[in-house]
Amino acid sequence: MITIKDVAKEAGVSIATVSRVLNNSSKVSEETKRRVLDAINRLGYSPSLIARSLAKKDLKTNVISIVVPFFTRDFFVEVLRGINNVISKSDYSIHLYNVERIEDKERVFSKEVFNRCEGMIIVSLNMQRKEAEFIKEMGKPVVLVDSYYPDFSSVYVDNKKGAYMATKYLITTGRKKIAFVSGAIHDPLGFMASCKRYEGFLEALREAGLEFNPLLHIQTGFSLEKGYRAGKTLLNRSIPFDAVFCTSDIQAIGVMSALVESGLKIPEDIAIIGFDDISDARYLGLSTVRQPMSEMGEVGAKILLDLLMGFDSSYTHLELPLELVIRLTS
């Protein structure tokens, strides 16, 4: 490793002078500057960021950690995009951690990770009591996106209400037997969205005095194909239904194609409402509950940035609005 001393020796000056050239602080004669620059070039020297931060008492890493599950899913990609929009305009850079299994979670919520960053944004993962304690102990600002915990700032939507709105709309327009396609209600990683939406869905039914046949509930993954299969399964069970509410657009689109394939007319025979409002939804005319995905990311990132600036260390809890978007499928 080549240090500032080597450069100083090579250029025949003191290390202070080299440092001055490096930071072009105060005056250094042109002649000396050239000699130093030459030496730097000859040796291929590059100053140690570590030592520099130490000397400057700038003990910050200028890194923000983003913890996001399955970052290949539309929703997460959009959130990430929002976060990135904001962070990339600041001096911070992004450390990305993908969580797909429980072990990943442990790896991420560790001292090492927290020591390496100034703050953290956690997307969609539900906090366990123990985790929350640990994270609080780390003493770094943390913002939750699409998740809620009293002791951290957060941005989220009211998933229950969103599902309620959609279901209620279906009921209002005369649907009586509504199927429900969701992700896992009890997710091992702790996503709460499906669960909350299930609650909202049931509440709307209950309120209208409608029974729910559990055979009309499919729990499956978030992909076109899984949605398609869910649609097929529903049809195969030959329990009549006149609407489907899905916890994601991607599932809804899959379901829709299964139904269309079977010659059903949408929305005449069966209405469909999704959740998210991904770009395909608009294009396909899918009715859906729009959640501001990239905006959640943006807002979350902004809150974290504020926290890092030391403004206002109290917790912000921000609920962003959901909007029922009725298009052609309901």
Add this chain to the structure above:
Amino acid sequence: MITIKDVAKEAGVSIATVSRVLNNSSKVSEETKRRVLDAINRLGYSPSLIARSLAKKDLKTNVISIVVPFFTRDFFVEVLRGINNVISKSDYSIHLYNVERIEDKERVFSKEVFNRCEGMIIVSLNMQRKEAEFIKEMGKPVVLVDSYYPDFSSVYVDNKKGAYMATKYLITTGRKKIAFVSGAIHDPLGFMASCKRYEGFLEALREAGLEFNPLLHIQTGFSLEKGYRAGKTLLNRSIPFDAVFCTSDIQAIGVMSALVESGLKIPEDIAIIGFDDISDARYLGLSTVRQPMSEMGEVGAKILLDLLMGFDSSYTHLELPLELVIRLTS
């Protein structure tokens, strides 16, 4: 800021002892250890990573920078996923930089970014001579994914050949008037894929002695909707065509729905082949040129890791195979 000195004073020991407790190296009596731990807790002390690295002469940041354009596009998300798979198993963490505009490129290819990381993976961006010089000067290992430049290790596919294979197949099965839907041929950020695929497409036509009517060429963005519009545009131009080759599946799916909507039969009236083999392609039965997206990411990350271990500092250039997957649309 609370330092090791404060802890030492609080616990009534020397800083060396505190350090020993921190690293539980060598022997410290239970009694002292407890006192130190207590003090640490009371003060909420957390050691400075920076100072620690300096003292340990471990001047590494253990960070790998990933530069990726538009990380919301399927292809990039998949590549990222592959990279993440590999990196997350190492001690390195990922710094993510999204490049959407020329300015972003400048921001990313800067001293600051290189100083903050051990190595870099650049996805899909074509190197300019000047950029390459600069990057080489930084002296850190760099791997190109889905891109090629002689002076850097790289993983890529032969886009020209892929397009050639698809087009040739269409010709072999009797198609004579093949439309081409691609991204921008001259992309401002320097994506070469569309351009290369255009070349392969033209070569196959030329070889078969077929003329190409430029009006059958649509340059557009990568989304279902853009694809759909491209399909509509092709139909509106009322120039007969019997096949469409698209530079991405997502465009192909869009085109397909436009054609189906107009009552055309696929593949009887018009054959379609896409590129990528995203999960929807299989599900929809779309014929396509499969490129190993996440594998490219994985391999790229592995190469970088090897480079970082100091194995073999020569350049690796790895071409991964493309595979023509014929399903129902051709």
Add this chain to the structure above:
DNA sequence: CAGTCATGAGTAAACGTTTACAAAAAATTC
């Protein structure tokens, strides 16, 4: 009971920078 050892804790020198301060050299003034 002197001599050897093990154990636990302190001292001080690194690590690669920056920067206040001091010193030297050069330029300006009278």
Add this chain to the structure above:
DNA sequence: GAATTTTTTGTAAACGTTTACTCATGACTG
């Protein structure tokens, strides 16, 4: 041409750790 100022350079003390040495202390050996 001495005195003064300005410019340029060097010296050394930080920054917060780790760690090789050293030094007590007390326990064991014969």
